[in-house]
Amino acid sequence: MSAKVLINGYGSIGKRVADAVAVQDDMEVIGVSKTKPDFEARLAVEKGYKLFVAVPDRERIKLFEEAGIPVEGTILDVIEEADIVVDGAPKKIGKQNLENIYKPNKVKAILQGGEKAKDVEDSFNALWSFDRCYGKDYIRVVSCNTTGLCRILYAINEVSNIKKARVVLVRRAADPNDDKTGPINAITPNPVTVPSHHGPDVVSVVPELEGKILTSAVIVPTTLMHQHTLMVEVDDNISREDVLDSILKTPRIITVKAEDGFTSTAKIIEYGRDIGRLRYDINELVIWEESVNVLDREIFLMQAVHQESIVVPENIDCIRAMLQMEDDKFKSIEKTNKAMGIK
Amino acid sequence: MSAKVLINGYGSIGKRVADAVAVQDDMEVIGVSKTKPDFEARLAVEKGYKLFVAVPDRERIKLFEEAGIPVEGTILDVIEEADIVVDGAPKKIGKQNLENIYKPNKVKAILQGGEKAKDVEDSFNALWSFDRCYGKDYIRVVSCNTTGLCRILYAINEVSNIKKARVVLVRRAADPNDDKTGPINAITPNPVTVPSHHGPDVVSVVPELEGKILTSAVIVPTTLMHQHTLMVEVDDNISREDVLDSILKTPRIITVKAEDGFTSTAKIIEYGRDIGRLRYDINELVIWEESVNVLDREIFLMQAVHQESIVVPENIDCIRAMLQMEDDKFKSIEKTNKAMGIK
Amino acid sequence: MSAKVLINGYGSIGKRVADAVAVQDDMEVIGVSKTKPDFEARLAVEKGYKLFVAVPDRERIKLFEEAGIPVEGTILDVIEEADIVVDGAPKKIGKQNLENIYKPNKVKAILQGGEKAKDVEDSFNALWSFDRCYGKDYIRVVSCNTTGLCRILYAINEVSNIKKARVVLVRRAADPNDDKTGPINAITPNPVTVPSHHGPDVVSVVPELEGKILTSAVIVPTTLMHQHTLMVEVDDNISREDVLDSILKTPRIITVKAEDGFTSTAKIIEYGRDIGRLRYDINELVIWEESVNVLDREIFLMQAVHQESIVVPENIDCIRAMLQMEDDKFKSIEKTNKAMGIK
Amino acid sequence: MSAKVLINGYGSIGKRVADAVAVQDDMEVIGVSKTKPDFEARLAVEKGYKLFVAVPDRERIKLFEEAGIPVEGTILDVIEEADIVVDGAPKKIGKQNLENIYKPNKVKAILQGGEKAKDVEDSFNALWSFDRCYGKDYIRVVSCNTTGLCRILYAINEVSNIKKARVVLVRRAADPNDDKTGPINAITPNPVTVPSHHGPDVVSVVPELEGKILTSAVIVPTTLMHQHTLMVEVDDNISREDVLDSILKTPRIITVKAEDGFTSTAKIIEYGRDIGRLRYDINELVIWEESVNVLDREIFLMQAVHQESIVVPENIDCIRAMLQMEDDKFKSIEKTNKAMGIK
Ligand SMILES: NC(=O)c1ccc[n+]([C@@H]2O[C@H](COP(=O)([O-])OP(=O)(O)OC[C@H]3O[C@@H](n4cnc5c(N)ncnc54)[C@H](O)[C@@H]3O)[C@@H](O)[C@H]2O)c1
Ligand SMILES: NC(=O)c1ccc[n+]([C@@H]2O[C@H](COP(=O)([O-])OP(=O)(O)OC[C@H]3O[C@@H](n4cnc5c(N)ncnc54)[C@H](O)[C@@H]3O)[C@@H](O)[C@H]2O)c1
Ligand SMILES: NC(=O)c1ccc[n+]([C@@H]2O[C@H](COP(=O)([O-])OP(=O)(O)OC[C@H]3O[C@@H](n4cnc5c(N)ncnc54)[C@H](O)[C@@H]3O)[C@@H](O)[C@H]2O)c1
Ligand SMILES: NC(=O)c1ccc[n+]([C@@H]2O[C@H](COP(=O)([O-])OP(=O)(O)OC[C@H]3O[C@@H](n4cnc5c(N)ncnc54)[C@H](O)[C@@H]3O)[C@@H](O)[C@H]2O)c1
Structure with missing residues (x-):
């Protein structure tokens, strides 16, 4: 039933x-x-x-x-x-x-x-x-941003304990079908205070990250996707491959390469269109493979979130x-x- | 075979x-x-x-x-x-x-x-x-613009002989997957001379319109669709309904109403997404129903052209x-x- | 006093x-x-x-x-x-x-x-x-748009009686300091009906143009200037030079050439910045010289209106x-x- | 002489x-x-x-x-x-x-x-x-970005030794007078690798920061200013006021408050226009006052860089x-x- x-x-x-x-x-x-x-x-x-x-x-x-x-x-x-x-x-x-x-x-x-x-x-x-x-x-x-962060932090947490995650969110200002909201030509800190509320929102899902995730956010004039840069300090001396492996094992995350033509959020959306997804939805969190890096027990990476469909x-x-x-x-x-x- | x-x-x-x-x-x-x-x-x-x-x-x-x-x-x-x-x-x-x-x-x-x-x-x-x-x-x-013009002029020609067509094209500056081309914040006359080459391009398809179609074009910072305003003088004293009827009878043209939520090109694209078209393609020329008007043997209307798929x-x-x-x-x-x- | x-x-x-x-x-x-x-x-x-x-x-x-x-x-x-x-x-x-x-x-x-x-x-x-x-x-x-139209129609009227003026207005969606209003990526017919209210607004200033000016307008995602395309039928067999002469004689109108680098509204604003105007204001109506043309007693031209300062x-x-x-x-x-x- | x-x-x-x-x-x-x-x-x-x-x-x-x-x-x-x-x-x-x-x-x-x-x-x-x-x-x-970073890091260094600076740069895609370059609707990691070259560029000026500054950058569809988020770990247990004091003492930095209407880069540029700066230039690095924060010996702040004039x-x-x-x-x-x- x-x-x-x-x-x-x-x-x-x-x-x-x-x-x-x-x-x-x-x-x-x-x-x-x-x-x-x-x-x-x-x-x-x-x-x-x-x-x-x-x-x-x-x-x-x-x-x-x-x-x-x-x-x-x-x-x-x-x-x-x-x-x-x-x-x-x-x-x-x-x-x-x-x-x-x-x-x-x-x-x-x-x-x-x-x-x-x-x-x-x-x-x-x-x-x-x-x-x-x-x-x-x-x-x-x-939310879409929090969902994206939860997924990647899950993948990271699988390889090593998270000590401190710093994230900057570059948010799409409006959905593609919204023809009223701007800005047309500006970058808007939102919120203007740092850290932003996105960290506590992740903590509402993952209480063990309390005090360990610090976020900051701006709004920019685009409609397609959010973009996040993560800098995550972890306990162990892991390798880039460890991180990539874990990402690949985690459901609802895909990786793309700028080298293959995925140079921007616009290209990721083109991919969603080409593979015939309904409304071109990319329900997966998207990680730029070239961005993944580990230096001194700190993981760096960039990801894109299709706000309309990830949740x-x-x-x-x-x-x-x-x-x-x-x-x-x-x-x-x-x-x-x-x-x-x-x- | x-x-x-x-x-x-x-x-x-x-x-x-x-x-x-x-x-x-x-x-x-x-x-x-x-x-x-x-x-x-x-x-x-x-x-x-x-x-x-x-x-x-x-x-x-x-x-x-x-x-x-x-x-x-x-x-x-x-x-x-x-x-x-x-x-x-x-x-x-x-x-x-x-x-x-x-x-x-x-x-x-x-x-x-x-x-x-x-x-x-x-x-x-x-x-x-x-x-x-x-x-x-x-x-x-x-081209996409010329194809759009040919379709609507066919519909108009079915109801009355075209005396003079004046068209202003507001062109999308780049396709959605193009992350290199601008402008980001400008309106660019293109070409800066009036009439533009779009009229003669229509004439290459419809020779009888020689000297009867005058076009002008600008480029604006959007990726979704072109928009055209047409002002077409015809021989007969036709009504708005005659024009709408002919539009509805002509293949590959659809009409939308701002009243139904089709307030902009963004909403038309949302429709393409919602009805599950591959890559959200709108192969049809789209006419805003409210824009269709006839005054003194002159037809007025606005249309949108999905450049990627109309041809x-x-x-x-x-x-x-x-x-x-x-x-x-x-x-x-x-x-x-x-x-x-x-x- | x-x-x-x-x-x-x-x-x-x-x-x-x-x-x-x-x-x-x-x-x-x-x-x-x-x-x-x-x-x-x-x-x-x-x-x-x-x-x-x-x-x-x-x-x-x-x-x-x-x-x-x-x-x-x-x-x-x-x-x-x-x-x-x-x-x-x-x-x-x-x-x-x-x-x-x-x-x-x-x-x-x-x-x-x-x-x-x-x-x-x-x-x-x-x-x-x-x-x-x-x-x-x-x-x-x-308004800014109506002021721009009044100036150019004055210049035209000086050389020949206006029979019918057709104008398409491509409007900036928001002022540069407005960080709330969009759209970010759309063209919006505004109003969706044709002719638009801009014609009657010109008539409120120039009653003799009653029934002789037909306008249509869209909003596009830019903040700098409005752009207009004019197609104006006149009584006399005038030349392009007659029109340019009258434009030059009319106060508060300037001409620019794409050939000199004025390829878009962005370049006109750069000019305002370079000549040291307070807030880069271009109080003059700006006509693209190359766009001015006369064919069969009809004048064609493109102009740009700095909405913040023209009035x-x-x-x-x-x-x-x-x-x-x-x-x-x-x-x-x-x-x-x-x-x-x-x- | x-x-x-x-x-x-x-x-x-x-x-x-x-x-x-x-x-x-x-x-x-x-x-x-x-x-x-x-x-x-x-x-x-x-x-x-x-x-x-x-x-x-x-x-x-x-x-x-x-x-x-x-x-x-x-x-x-x-x-x-x-x-x-x-x-x-x-x-x-x-x-x-x-x-x-x-x-x-x-x-x-x-x-x-x-x-x-x-x-x-x-x-x-x-x-x-x-x-x-x-x-x-x-x-x-x-460069403009590096100059902005050098100024703020100088102010910070005056109050405490910098242990590690993490910076995400949200870059304007083109200058305002550039009507060719996009993207119109995309966020572009540039470079797609993290850390970006901006850290080493700061080090070319401040060699003692070698290995201590990690940057990441994206390009967004705006022309007015760059925006940076900084997260800077320092040696001492300083206060928010210490940081603000030092910022105010450092030449070529100004602070603005979102509360006063400085909600975005568009408003900062409006300020440059209103105070009558030639070409509205804001040669100073601009810090959002509300963004300045200190948590656990880590300074957080957001700044805006007017790329055309800071250098x-x-x-x-x-x-x-x-x-x-x-x-x-x-x-x-x-x-x-x-x-x-x-x-
Ligand atoms: N759009 C996104 O990117 C996104 C992503 C993640 C989460 N969300 C969240 O999802 C929620 C919905 O956002 P959305 O973007 O789908 O909004 P939306 O504006 O696209 O849709 C809202 C819908 O709710 C309907 N509605 C209006 N008043 C209502 C009422 N009183 N009761 C029930 N329905 C009502 C409207 O008709 C409309 O269809 C919000 O909480 C938003 O924060 C949105
Ligand atoms: N994109 C539109 O909106 C649109 C609309 C109508 C007509 N057109 C016309 O369609 C044509 C193609 O435009 P597009 O937008 O699809 O371009 P595009 O850049 O999207 O695609 C061009 C393709 O051609 C390939 N290519 C490059 N060099 C080639 C060569 N020497 N021989 C064969 N293929 C080569 C490229 O790999 C690329 O896949 C152009 O004439 C364009 O004016 C485009
Ligand atoms: N901005 C343009 O491009 C432009 C061009 C031509 C004409 N106009 C017209 O000029 C008028 C003003 O537009 P704007 O763009 O300068 O608006 P604006 O929003 O920039 O400024 C409006 C000002 O009015 C003040 N205000 C708010 N409520 C008020 C009240 N009850 N009494 C007096 N002042 C009040 C606000 O503090 C604000 O400073 C409008 O009629 C507009 O249509 C604007
Ligand atoms: N625009 C910015 O935001 C910015 C900020 C900081 C640093 N810069 C740097 O400043 C430099 C100039 O950038 P810009 O933005 O002023 O460029 P620009 O394109 O605005 O100006 C370049 C000028 O150089 C001239 N030019 C072309 N070829 C030349 C040659 N062979 N020799 C001498 N001059 C030539 C051109 O006529 C043009 O006037 C670049 O190194 C750029 O990276 C630019």
Whole structure:
């Protein structure tokens, strides 16, 4: 019997999670929700998803009907059928939905990285906190940046204990479909304080890194991917090959070579397009092979994070953990990956 | 028996034409060529295409072998087997290939829009010059901008005779995978003279528009699509509905509404991603429905051109015309569209 | 005795108008206003301007004081001393200020291009409507785009009667100091309907062009300048030289040549920097000389508009007209230009 | 008697050094050179500089004459008069000029940061290597990024010995007047290897940092400024105030606060425009005050580097050192700063 998943907020993350749920054999999408009757709403219906109005406002149903997009009711008309809700609402709205809708309706819920760690029971990354989240009710899948960091730190931690990780995040300013947000020509420290909140966010997943990860972030005028530079001090005298080996063994990480033409995030996206990924998604964390280096027990490397899709398989594994569908994290990861075509 | 097509120059256009040939039931890809052993070359082999070195230089074969990418020889080792070559080499190289390789080897060849009209027998657009190119040997499929203009002018011409067309082209400065070309923050008149060469290029396809199409073009810092504004004086007192009807009847044109969320080229590309097009390609010319207007026998509208893919189905029809595989242009267009999932 | 000018809203336009007033010998800045105690406020004080809080809220004075920036009170503490207010508040706020502050306090006021024509007595451009605005109380200096169009249409109108002007505006998406607004990678029709409101805005200044100017506009990801392509049908069989001559004779227009290195808006801005203009302002409309062409009684040309500064000298002339300080528009223009170093 | 300075290569750096020399009372510009007769060449003449053709090719003189720009001859016609040449030629050309022109003509020469440390006698930064370069013949003023790092590391070194400095550089992809170079929408690791060459370049100025500075760099689509994040381990248990104090005491560094509106590099440039700096140049290194932090004997901070102008005062001090005009570096720095209006 397959798990009934409701997607509340069919935006950049929501639509991808819906499609990822749909290709798993142990879960199904019982509905998706939108606030506005735009082309994304129309496509949801064309894909065969049952569409609901995201807010419990029956007046809004008319808006959809006027636009010729059939809706089945509001979120409240379907929530009882759900085994779990994946919330894909904008930043800060997820928390409101948790308090106003999910908790009162006693349905398990996954929030996304725009929400705060303190507002949920725990923070999820398949490699690090699958077991901790097992059977829990309200969990947050951490942000794209944090997910990327968790994956690489897992690979590093496999070869040696992490003493101190220093990371600078160069963040894409807006998603590709966002035609409102800038800047057009500026670099913006965000936050302007150092260290940034990204370190503590990693710690919400990996408590043993408390005090050991220091991050700093800027926003730049690009839409494709984030880029991170890591400088990680470790306990042991390991080699570059040790690190590369561990990276290759860790699921959901791939390496690329500038020498092969992967000179920038633009080329990585071209690769996603060429291999025929839906929406060109690169769910894997991408490491530039030439950047990996070890000097004096310190690992250096550069990585790229496809913000729109990296958290999607994590949501799938999180569903399995919360609904106690599979207790071996690696089995869940492999199952998810296979269904989604992830390496 | 299927037509044997060789793709010389597996770049932005070449790789798309290869994939488009591969899905037709009356033609097949007998080989593709690259000059450098980069990730695109590797993916060509992984897709099952036979890979050749684009230049007749046996030394280069080693480069590919060293990179672990198997090649079958140089372009000269396969050219004799081809019924037709689709040239996808960079601007100006196509002409050289025509003189140095295709003509000496007596193989039919299609050049792309980076080449000049005068260097080939005729210029191709499926709607306008299919019959003229029928059975010919050396034909040029016109550029992305010209193809977009030919399609809309065909639709307009169906409702009324064109008296004068004025067009301003706002061109994307670089393709998405090009991480070298700018500008980053400027608008560049290109060419700085008005009218631009785009008018005469349309005339190379539609001679009856001689002296009736006046164009002007600028380059702007975006990678996704070109945008055109058209102001077309016609003979008859037609209505907005007449124009929209004709647009809807013309193959390879779709309309979108800003009201539905199609506020910019970014949203159109998001649509291409969401509907699962390979590489998010929008082979159709896209018209903003709200922009279509008629005032005093003058039609106004705005359109968007996905530069990377709009010419791809035209190449397929051009193959059929040159090899005399189908003498009804609309049948060829429909066959191509069906195989490629084009509206 | 010099005219007492109050600048309400010391932002992009306000600060420039303040500096332009300050260099005239027949007017003076009696105060400028800001809503927030940021670095622009601090610089206003350092320049010697008396600073006021833009909104009549005494609580806000504390905010400035806490930031160590001395303010002299709110806008209401100074308004009575003013002969005229130049409003530099954001779009739509100017109208509110007119109704809530300027009219009740019986002070003449100039609004900017973000306001609507119907909310003021008339719309100002020094060349076209100086006389009409003479002695009036509430006038709008039209937007940067409209000002640019008014100037070139004046030059054209001097050589031949305008039959029909078609214009496509390629607009900068945000000012250089705006680090919030996008898009980063898109072309946005704005408005998506054609013709756009820019034509009627020109008509608010030049009523005789009613029905004769048709415009269309897109927004692109650049911050430096707007670019316009004009296609203007005229009555007479004039030559390219006639047009260039008239352009050169018209004040506040300069020509540049791509051949001299002016290949883009970026190079024009570099010129502004090199000649030492304050804030690199190019108050003149800039025409690309190579673009000027005449074919069949139709003039073609491309121009660039420095959005931040083109309206500044117009504000100065508007002050003179409204306060009846000079009744010859050309004398006012020349006086303004000389003081500001404008060609 | 004032030092005779020849500027060979009147581009972004050359034109600024020329203007900076011109405002000093102990040196003068005896000529500037250009390869092409563009508007920059014309402006050089209008400013009163004697213009020469940068390459010893008499034919080129005609090109300038045809363009109506008077030249005084080629670089070889003036080189003998010079006490020193400041080379402002593009990357790698400086070295050629050194070998082919400056050395054969026995004239002292300053190369810029595009050249290699090994091709000159020493590398210059006013704070660190003024004394070492005193009286020398062939010196390189290090790049904009390296100059920025040298300044802040000097300030830090004043409060405590540097144990290890880790720096991530987010580099502007092109200068504002460059309308050819991209990327438009990508982040490019450059170099893709970590650590990058920027560390060794700092070491060329500050040998005692050998092995103690580790850098990594990416290129992003912006033109205004570079941004650096520094994480610097020091020997002593210093406070944030110690660091800020030292920063304030160090010449050619200023601090800004995001709280005051300095939220991005765009706002810093707006400040340069507002205070009336020629070409809006910010010759000072700019530190975001909120970013300065000390944790466990490690200093964190973010800084911005105006690439076009930061090296200009360094060139002036370098002239004084090489020509032995002033033996106290702080006196030279102060003299330069005062003449240029630098803080
Ligand atoms: N986009 C990314 O790169 C990214 C990456 C990782 C995590 N996240 C996080 O995922 C979450 C969603 O972000 P997104 O980028 O998908 O946003 P989005 O704006 O693309 O989509 C949000 C969707 O939520 C819907 N919505 C609006 N109000 C709602 C409500 N009250 N209830 C339910 N749905 C509502 C909207 O219709 C829209 O479809 C945020 O927490 C964000 O921080 C985003
Ligand atoms: N990219 C577009 O938007 C677009 C649109 C319409 C038409 N075109 C035209 O299509 C043609 C190809 O452009 P593109 O954008 O695909 O270029 P591209 O740079 O993406 O690809 C060119 C390919 O040609 C190969 N090549 C290089 N030298 C060659 C040679 N001597 N012989 C054969 N192949 C060689 C390269 O390896 C590369 O794979 C040009 O004429 C261009 O003007 C391009
Ligand atoms: N920036 C341009 O390119 C440009 C060009 C031509 C015309 N305009 C028009 O000029 C006007 C001002 O635009 P801007 O770009 O200078 O805006 P801006 O945002 O740069 O500056 C607006 C200023 O107004 C102040 N302000 C905010 N609320 C106010 C209030 N209630 N009363 C008075 N002042 C207030 C703010 O402190 C700020 O300093 C708008 O109508 C705009 O459409 C702008
Ligand atoms: N632009 C920056 O941000 C920056 C910052 C610091 C250092 N630099 C360094 O300064 C040097 C100059 O860079 P730029 O940005 O000023 O370059 P630029 O391209 O702006 O200017 C180069 C100038 O050199 C002239 N030139 C060309 N060939 C020449 C030759 N053979 N001899 C003499 N002059 C010649 C050109 O006419 C041009 O005016 C480079 O080494 C660069 O790495 C540049």
